[in-house]
Amino acid sequence: MKLMTIKNGTKNRTSPKRKLVAALAIVMLQAVAAIFFLVDSIDEIIMQFSAGIGFAVILECLVAVALFAGVIMGARHTRELMAEAQRREGAIAVAKGALAEIMNLRFAEWQLSAGETEVALFAVKGCSVGEIAILRNTAAGSVRSQLSQTYAKAGVTSQSMLTSIFIEELL
Numbered sequence: 001m002k003l004m005t006i007k008n009g010t011k012n013r014t015s016p017k018r019k020l021v022a023a024l025a026i027v028m029l030q031a032v033a034a035i036f037f038l039v040d041s042i043d044e045i046i047m048q049f050s051a052g053i054g055f056a057v058i059l060e061c062l063v064a065v066a067l068f069a070g071v072i073m074g075a076r077h078t079r080e081l082m083a084e085a086q087r088r089e090g091a092i093a094v095a096k097g098a099l100a101e102i103m104n105l106r107f108a109e110w111q112l113s114a115g116e117t118e119v120a121l122f123a124v125k126g127c128s129v130g131e132i133a134i135l136r137n138t139a140a141g142s143v144r145s146q147l148s149q150t151y152a153k154a155g156v157t158s159q160s161m162l163t164s165i166f167i168e169e170l171l
Helices: 002-008 016-048 055-109 114-124 129-136 140-154 159-170
Strands: none
Touching: 016 055, 055 114, 055 159, 114 129, 114 140, 114 159, 129 140, 140 159
């Protein structure tokens, strides 16, 4: 499963658009319920007005008003959360772009071949030699050789050191 995630670059996540639709649907359902209870409470007050308004009817009205206030607060909070999520998505996109740019610059600086570049990219993503061999449809020995050449050109001795080069540059 890890190989498919790396190869396709996607994961099964609920899209932000679906989350927004779900949140809006819940808020709308709560709003309909609040309006129903508020109208029902007002109707009972009107019906009991001449006979005297009871404590239960007043309590029902207060609960309906509180529910309606909760709907308004929930809608505002949902809007704020969605705005924050969009800001974070933007920051992640910028970081991804920056990492890709840094990696391309370093790979060019180290004068990696196309094969070494591909192997280095998979290594930075955390793939093992065996996983890289499967993804590239090559022998594990070829991958080891290309990794050794990449490490030598980058001036490192391990996969974690290679990865740390890019993390340090982002920080």
